[in-house]
Amino acid sequence: MFSDILLTIITMAFALMVVFSKKTVVSALALLMTMLSIAMIYFQLGTVFLAAIQVLVNAGAIAILFVFVMMLINLEQFENNREKGKVKLVISVLAILVIMGVFALIINNNIEVLTANNIPDNSMKLLFDKLFSVYYLPFEMATVLLLAAIVACIVITGHEKAHKVELEESHE
Amino acid sequence: MLEGILEILIKTVVILGIPLGALPIIIHVERRGAGFIQRRLGPNRVGPFGLLQPLADVAKFMFKEEVHPTHVRPFFYSLAPLVALTVALLPLACIPIMAPLEISGRTIYPEVFRSDMGIFYAFAVSALGSYGILLGGWASNNKFSMLGALRACAQMVSYELSLSTSIVAMIFLYGTNDIHVMVTAQTGYWFGFLPKWGFFIQPLAAMLFLVGIFAESNRLPFDLAEGESEIVAGYHLEYSSMKFAIFFMAEYIHMIALSALFIILFFGGYSILPGLDMIPQSPIITPILQMGSLTIKIAMMIWFFVWVRWTLPRFRYDQLMDIGWQRLLPLGIINLIATVLITYFRNQ
Structure with a gap:
């Protein structure tokens, strides 16, 4: 019980650090620590x-890409260039709404929550039985969402590149 | 409760003590091996055959002045070697040095962290190995260090892919993640003489894994992270005395842990070497033989590392990336698909 609370506090502290840290690299490292703390919570639950x-x-894999990019482009020069004022407010409100929505869903639908006591020994088999039957649609939707994000990245950066080339050509 | 804590403590001391104690010997073998391969003597002055040279080195590292450059990021600069060493030690927790012991009706597992996901755990924590290097390079606040760290990191992430394809192929083959079951499956002989090692079923996966180990532990021919002709000493350029020594130790321990994983997957782990199994078995002799077999196998791997280090020249960086992404990864995926199909149809 005590270790559960401690782990939760550590996870929350690192998660807050991701948002509030002034240095981008520290944010990225805090993100890594958040991921590791979440892994510790899973571990505590026995999975x-x-x-x-x-x-x-x-x-x-994912956090290392963040850390890698943050260190590579050395964002320290843009430290104060964060989202300010109205944008920040809107994003915060949206984030809080989403979190509250998730909580409401969990509480209303009585979703079975796994605790250390009700996890069977073969957690891997259980996980994939659920993943490829009940949760198959959300699983596939997540992959489509990731694909869309990748395409969006390419489109956005590709557009900038083309724009830059045009600019360079006009300079010549 | 107390008994359990004591058991884990003893296991931790043994499992951490063996590799840390073996480090000076490995470093000595490395230096004498280099001398042997390059037809010179190597360090042979301190003690018999120069065996006390590592101790002298440690004393030197301890008493050397620690240069703490002023332009570094102090907190992360001190943190990086610790991260590197801790992460390198983590995979050792689930590597068994012998079969489970039956003592007065209780089964005692020889590994600190007993889980049926042993191989997954070891692989997952060894994937964190690049953080120490990345952190060290960035905290040094120096272009050479940063370049070295970025190179090391990109290299580790790239080669982890082919490494993981070969691990997944082996998991399919054995149908389990449990290290003890894997080792049991590799005990015995085919046709009476060929050991049932994974290497003989999956030579391609073994090759991918072997190349992956070299890249993951930043050893020649993949030691681009410290390519001294281009970027001085890479990520540990700004480190001196004991902090440098800790990075050095982390590299060797990473090497030992990955070698142990390689041996578990492809060379039968602690299963007794052919020849040694002629000795009559008994509850006392068998664990000793198993530990001895594992030690001999790891020692041969380490010698292989030394041999390759002083034989092959370093790759260029673009060659390194070509090998990783264009040669090894497709080979690994083909191997994985073939293994999955064969396993599926065999189980039908």
């Missing part, structure tokens, strides 16, 4: 597989 996947994918 070693999920914890390992969390470490492998989120901490080992």
